[in-house]
Amino acid sequence: MQFELTEGIRLAKRVAALLSCSRSEAEQVIVGGWVQVNGKVVDDPARRVTDEQIEVHPKAQRGSVPLLTIVMHKAEGVTCWAESKKRGQSSLWDVVDPAQRSEADRSELSVTARQCKILVCLTPLEDAATGLVVLSEDPRILKRLEDRQAPLENEMTAEVKKPISPETLARLNPLGLRTSVNHQTDQMTGLRLALKGYVPGELGRLFASNGLDLHSLKRQRIGRVSLAPLQAGQWRALLPYERF
Numbered sequence: 001m002q003f004e005l006t007e008g009i010r011l012a013k014r015v016a017a018l019l020s021c022s023r024s025e026a027e028q029v030i031v032g033g034w035v036q037v038n039g040k041v042v043d044d045p046a047r048r049v050t051d052e053q054i055e056v057h058p059k060a061q062r063g064s065v066p067l068l069t070i071v072m073h074k075a076e077g078v079t080c081w082a083e084s085k086k087r088g089q090s091s092l093w094d095v096v097d098p099a100q101r102s103e104a105d106r107s108e109l110s111v112t113a114r115q116c117k118i119l120v121c122l123t124p125l126e127d128a129a130t131g132l133v134v135l136s137e138d139p140r141i142l143k144r145l146e147d148r149q150a151p152l153e154n155e156m157t158a159e160v161k162k163p164i165s166p167e168t169l170a171r172l173n174p175l176g177l178r179t180s181v182n183h184q185t186d187q188m189t190g191l192r193l194a195l196k197g198y199v200p201g202e203l204g205r206l207f208a209s210n211g212l213d214l215h216s217l218k219r220q221r222i223g224r225v226s227l228a229p230l231q232a233g234q235w236r237a238l239l240p241y242e243r244f
Contacts, residue, residue: 011035012045014054031118032068033110034060043112057110067138068115069238070096073230074133080124080200092121092135096235104229105236122146123222126200131156131219132227134238144244145222151197152244155221157182158191158203160212171210188215 015035016026027045029035034057035042037049072092074080082091096116119135122145136142145152163184164172172179172191182190193203198219207214220227223244230236 008048008050010045011037011042011047011049011054014049015056018054018056019060029056029060031112031115032060033112033115041110041112043114066109066240067136067141068109068111068119069134069136069138069141070111070116070119070235071225071230071238072096072133072135072235073227073232074125074130075232076128076130079127080121080133089127092133093117093119095233096135100233100235102230102234102236107237107239109237111237123198124200125198125219126204126217129200129217129219130232131217132222132225133219134222134225136238141238141244148197152223153221154195154198154219156193156195156198156203156217156219158193158207158217159215160189160191160207161187161215162189162212164189164191164212168210168212172206174206177206 011030012023012026015029016023019026019029030045031043033041033043036055037047038052039055072095074092075095077089078095079085079089079091082093085091093116096111096119098111101111115137116135119137120142121133121135122142123132123134125131125133134141134145136145163186164181169179169181176196178194180192182192184190203217204214225238225242225244
């Protein structure tokens with residue numbers, strides 16, 4: 001008795017044949033969300049296929065696709081450290097939701113949940129802070145973001161719960177940090193800060209050592225990439241011509 005072979009072959013093998021590329025390149029194309037099986041995006045290279053219709057997006061025809069980098073407006077309470085998040089707390093990787101993709105995103109890149117899980121964040125903020133964070137799988141961008149010899153400038157805004165005297169403002173301008181007053185009332189002072197690189201907690205310690213209660217902290221810019229026009233919780237893909 002003969003049995004019909006229905007197990008099929010791995011999707012990565014079919015795509016590699018279609019694109020005349022290596023199996024690893026085909027897997028990158030699939031994980032990147034550039035392959036449809038019977039009209040639906042499939043991002044699992046191990047998926048078994050038989051006679052299904054396989055379509056590869058024209059941008060991936062050469063067997064290589066742009067490596068994904070995401071610019072996000074982190075909301076308050078979201079953690080940049082998935083391994084240490086508290087019960088019920090969201091991490092950056094939990095909130096990269098298609099519904100939160102900004103309408104300002106002009107990249108036309110397909111982004112899948114599987115792809116988002118492998119992104120790395122080298123620009124963390126405190127859980128209570130908000131603003132610009134970057135997640136990437138591109139080695140060149142990751143190398144630039146963690147370059148300690150030539151760190152990128154970070155522009156931050158902060159609010160503290162009291163007026164600031166000229167003497168205190170002078171102490172908030174140590175070497176490597178530029179601090180200026182944006183606005184000030186009897187109850188609150190808004191500050192703008194620019195510094196090379198950023199280590200979570202360092203501004204909080206500086207303010208505390210000067211008797212200041214930090215009310216809010218927000219990152220507006222990293223290098224030449226700014227937060228605008230993203231609203232809290234929104235994200236977009238970095239465009240190929242954008243440089244930090």
